[in-house]
Amino acid sequence: MSTSIQSRLKKLNIDYSQIKGQPFVYFFCPILFRDDDVLLCKAHIINLAFPGSSRDRTVQRKDIDNF
Numbered sequence: 001m002s003t004s005i006q007s008r009l010k011k012l013n014i015d016y017s018q019i020k021g022q023p024f025v026y027f028f029c030p031i032l033f034r035d036d037d038v039l040l041c042k043a044h045i046i047n048l049a050f051p052g053s054s055r056d057r058t059v060q061r062k063d064i065d066n067f
Helices: 003-020
Strands: 040-044 057-061
Touching: 003 040, 003 057
Parallel strands: none
Antiparallel strands: 040 057
16 A cells, blocks of 8 residues: 555544544445445545546545546
């Protein structure tokens, strides 16, 4: 897993812990509402097809977002 994904995952887990009172184990998917041990990838927040949109990225399950 890349260092950028690890860094973002750590930040997401801190935020999740503050809300839920405990960290997720692997990655809590906001689409499936599941914490599974799966491959992760960088995910665009806004699709690249929208010109001039933000290039910010987050973390997402590879089986959901990497097609």
